[in-house]
Amino acid sequence: MSPPPAIETRGLCKSFGALPVASDIDFRLERGARHALIGPNGAGKTTFVNLVTGALAPSAGRVFLGGEDVTALPQARRVKRGLARTFQINTLFRGLTVLENVALAIGEHVGVAGDLLRPAGSRREVIERAFASLERLGIAEEAGRLVHELPYGRQRLVEIAVALGLEPKVLLLDEPAAGVPGAESGTIVETIESLPEDIAVLIIEHDMDLVFRLARRITVMVQGSVLVEGTPQEIAEDARVREVYLGEREHR
Amino acid sequence: MTAAAPAGARGRGAIGALTGRHRLKPLEALPWAAAIGAYFLFPDYLPLGAQVLVMVLFALSLDLILGYGGIITLGQAAFFGVGAYTAGLLGAHGWSEPITGLLVAGAVAGAVGVLTGLIVLRTEGLTLLMLTLMINVMLYEAANKASAVTGGSDGLQGIVISPVLGLFRFDIFGRTAYLYSLAVLFLAWILVRTIVHSPFGRSLTGIRENVARMHAIGSPVLLRRLTAYAIAAALSGIAGAVLTQSTQFVGLESLGVDRSGGVLIVLILGGFGRLYGAFVGAPLYMIAQDRLAALDPAYWPLAIGGLLIAVVMLARGGVLGLCGALLASLRGKGRR
Numbered sequence: 235m236s237p238p239p240a241i242e243t244r245g246l247c248k249s250f251g252a253l254p255v256a257s258d259i260d261f262r263l264e265r266g267a268r269h270a271l272i273g274p275n276g277a278g279k280t281t282f283v284n285l286v287t288g289a290l291a292p293s294a295g296r297v298f299l300g301g302e303d304v305t306a307l308p309q310a311r312r313v314k315r316g317l318a319r320t321f322q323i324n325t326l327f328r329g330l331t332v333l334e335n336v337a338l339a340i341g342e343h344v345g346v347a348g349d350l351l352r353p354a355g356s357r358r359e360v361i362e363r364a365f366a367s368l369e370r371l372g373i374a375e376e377a378g379r380l381v382h383e384l385p386y387g388r389q390r391l392v393e394i395a396v397a398l399g400l401e402p403k404v405l406l407l408d409e410p411a412a413g414v415p416g417a418e419s420g421t422i423v424e425t426i427e428s429l430p431e432d433i434a435v436l437i438i439e440h441d442m443d444l445v446f447r448l449a450r451r452i453t454v455m456v457q458g459s460v461l462v463e464g465t466p467q468e469i470a471e472d473a474r475v476r477e478v479y480l481g482e483r484e485h486r
Numbered sequence: 487m488t489a490a491a492p493a494g495a496r497g498r499g500a501i502g503a504l505t506g507r508h509r510l511k512p513l514e515a516l517p518w519a520a521a522i523g524a525y526f527l528f529p530d531y532l533p534l535g536a537q538v539l540v541m542v543l544f545a546l547s548l549d550l551i552l553g554y555g556g557i558i559t560l561g562q563a564a565f566f567g568v569g570a571y572t573a574g575l576l577g578a579h580g581w582s583e584p585i586t587g588l589l590v591a592g593a594v595a596g597a598v599g600v601l602t603g604l605i606v607l608r609t610e611g612l613t614l615l616m617l618t619l620m621i622n623v624m625l626y627e628a629a630n631k632a633s634a635v636t637g638g639s640d641g642l643q644g645i646v647i648s649p650v651l652g653l654f655r656f657d658i659f660g661r662t663a664y665l666y667s668l669a670v671l672f673l674a675w676i677l678v679r680t681i682v683h684s685p686f687g688r689s690l691t692g693i694r695e696n697v698a699r700m701h702a703i704g705s706p707v708l709l710r711r712l713t714a715y716a717i718a719a720a721l722s723g724i725a726g727a728v729l730t731q732s733t734q735f736v737g738l739e740s741l742g743v744d745r746s747g748g749v750l751i752v753l754i755l756g757g758f759g760r761l762y763g764a765f766v767g768a769p770l771y772m773i774a775q776d777r778l779a780a781l782d783p784a785y786w787p788l789a790i791g792g793l794l795i796a797v798v799m800l801a802r803g804g805v806l807g808l809c810g811a812l813l814a815s816l817r818g819k820g821r822r
Binding site: 308321 | 496498500501503504507508680681684688692695696704705707709710
């Protein structure tokens with residue numbers, strides 16, 4: 235038997251009142267996958283991420299992480315099992331330095347964050363690791379600045395540094411390059427490309443160049459359901475996908 | 487590559503900022519020097535001084551959850567009162583040793599903090615504010631109705647407290663009260679200072695800054711908030727117990743909602759989330775109150791209100807925030 239997928243959902247449903255935002259989603263993210271989730275605005279992509287991470291509880295259906303049912307587990311426990319995410323809109327500690335943003339994540343990951351007595355500053359290994367991850371993303375010179383002082387594109391890199399600080403097995407990237415100017419966008423693509431092969435990556439993105447460059451499989455969502463899944467070539471040639479996307483472009 | 491070296495060096499300075507943050511600075515000796523100096527300079531004001539120190543301790547406990555944890559509460563006097571009554575009941579029923587009395591009062595208040603925290607900390611914002619206020623009001627009414635135990639609105643009579651360490655009797659000049667309060671405050675300060683600089687304390691700050699992110703990095707947010715809430719409750723209880731023991735009296739006002747509001751004002755005046763806001767705000771608030779009440783016994787709260795409005799409008803970070811901003815601008819000018 236092949237090893238269980240990194241993430242699997244079965245019959246996942248979510249409604250806000252009468253409005254269904256996820257209907258009957260069966261999805262598999264294989265180990266080491268480079269998988270993109272695309273679809274027009276309001277298709278339910280971010281909701282799907284929130285259901286997988288546990289930020290939202292599903293109305294029905296189950297979520298499996300590495301073959302184990304985690305539907306009932308709170309967010310934090312799923313993170314401990316290797317699930318990390320970035321947010322579509324920067325969700326950082328805005329009043330803290332860039333370095334401490336990452337150090338907090340690493341502190342939680344290595345299990346020292348519950349310590350009440352020893353000074354956080356004496357955990358040099360945590361702080362050095364945080365700094366090293368900033369160096370990898372090319373933002374080490376910003377380490378001492380407060381996050382809210384940084385331009386938005388630089389903050390996106392901090393967002394990724396925080397997620398990578400958790401040394402995830404599964405990484406969910408919610409529009410990592412949205413609102414990011416060219417230079418930083420290149421850094422983000424290179425960072426994702428240079429991730430270890432055994433990390434499973436699910437990326438939500440609107441930038442099709444980026445999607446087709448990074449993804450080896452693509453799932454298209456429309457109105458809370460999976461429309462089609464396939465290789466980039468299959469998706470590019472799919473008539474229904476074209477219809478959805480051309481239709482959307484006309485609306486803009 | 488030559489341009490990258492100074493940039494990297496600048497970044498590495500951030501490491502030093504984190505690793506050196508918990509080291510003691512000379513300025514941190516100032517409150518203690520002032521407190522000891524006041525003991526010798528103002529021997530006639532020691533009873534008021536002891537009350538100020540109790541208020542510092544109370545506000546310090548609030549700073550842990552409000553300033554660092556971002557838990558907005560209007561009911562912290564619930565724990566102050568529970569500690570005050572615990573110490574009073576012990577003293578009225580034959581347990582007159584003060585230090586064990588303090589510890590029991592802290593434990594009881596901490597336990598009440600755990601029980602109520604399990605309910606209220608599942609909420610945020612206005613709901614949290616209302617729930618903490620309601621618990622405070624309920625405890626006040628319970629103490630009022632249970633007059634057989636608490637003495638009701640007359641207060642608890644017949645409290646006997648033995649000399650501290652068998653040596654220092656609580657005297658009418660307030661000498662023992664002052665030094666006892668100061669010693670307890672000092673120990674509590676060491677504890678709170680240790681906590682806010684610990685990884686736990688930094689994670690509290692993270693919860694204040696962004697709860698969604700804390701969940702997403704795998705932090706057990708409720709457990710962290712509950713732990714902080716219980717510690718703050720225990721320290722508030724100890725503050726109440728110190729007041730009971732040094733005055734050998736406890737009344738309903740120890741549980742009063744206006745005390746919950748007062749401690750919030752103290753922290754806003756001094757500046758919250760800075761560890762020393764309590765040390766600035768409490769003397770400012772209580773000495774102003776004492777002087778203003780002597781000037782006009784009826785309308786003094788008006789002046790306190792004016793002071794609070796001025797701080798909120800002009801100095802959002804309180805007196806300490808204002809000092810910090812002034813220092814920063816002075817340094818900026820010096821560089822230019």
